Amino acid sequence: MSKKEAIMAAARCSSFPALCVVAVLIGGAGAADEEAGLIHLHFYFHEVNAGTPNATVVNVASLHKNSSTFGDLNVLDNALRAGPDPASRLVGRAQGLALHASLDESGGLTAITFDFSDYGAYSGSTLATLGHIGVSGPAERSIVGGTGKLRFARGYMVSSLLSSTDTSIVVVFDMYFTLAR
Numbered sequence: 001m002s003k004k005e006a007i008m009a010a011a012r013c014s015s016f017p018a019l020c021v022v023a024v025l026i027g028g029a030g031a032a033d034e035e036a037g038l039i040h041l042h043f044y045f046h047e048v049n050a051g052t053p054n055a056t057v058v059n060v061a062s063l064h065k066n067s068s069t070f071g072d073l074n075v076l077d078n079a080l081r082a083g084p085d086p087a088s089r090l091v092g093r094a095q096g097l098a099l100h101a102s103l104d105e106s107g108g109l110t111a112i113t114f115d116f117s118d119y120g121a122y123s124g125s126t127l128a129t130l131g132h133i134g135v136s137g138p139a140e141r142s143i144v145g146g147t148g149k150l151r152f153a154r155g156y157m158v159s160s161l162l163s164s165t166d167t168s169i170v171v172v173f174d175m176y177f178t179l180a181r
Contacts, residue, residue, distance in 0.1 A: 037178045039155075041119070041127075043091055044162065045171040046079040052167045057098075072100040080114065084162055084170050092116040098133070107134040110141065114175075116150075125150040127175065129157060143177045152180035 048056045061073040080092040096112030114127045125148030131141025138160045146153035155177025162170045 037181070039153075039175075039177055039179070041122070041173075041175040043119075043173055044081045044084050044088070045094055045159070045173055046081055046086055047076065047169045047171070048078075049167050049169075050074075069100040069105055070103055074098045074100075076112070080116070080173075084172070086168075086170075089118065091119045096129075105135070107132055109133075122149055124148050127153055127177070133159075143175060146177075146179075150177075150179065153177045154180070 046056075048054050050058045056078045057074050057076040059072055059074050061071070062069075063071040075097050076094065078094045079086075079090055080094055082089040082091055093115045094112050095115060096110060098108055098110045100108045102108055110129070110131060110133050112129050114129065116122045116125055116127075119125075126146055127143055127150055128145040129141050130144050131139075133139040133141065138158050140156055140158050143153050143155040143157055145151075155175065157173055157175040159171050159173045162172045164170075
């Protein structure tokens, strides 16, 4: 099965989304994927928690009724780096918002623009994303557009928590998308 076929299968899969993500990731990118126009970007998202020096995420609205986070709104401007080390090369910024939109606090909604400042041919371009993120496990969200050399991008991204401390988190991102021709 080609990666494009795997993507289509994952899109149709509703009862076993985690298995679909695994099935897509096992295939790896190959020459056929490049010929089909599938682009893969890989990088690391570095977030510094609110309340710490140089915070890159802040809570801008909070209802805090019954100690629930439902309705909380966070805004972020996180570093995108080539590696998991905070000193690795800066490739861009992730700017957007996260809304705690689940009554049972199992997840929320994110709308994030990935702005690539130093990512080879894609420097100066952006990708716009939207989707649900859960509190555990990998998250899969939609790539709904782009600018510059990534104009008309459509696809998906998978993110997984790589490390977490009291003051920061590192998340690994893999984006898979095509461009309109």
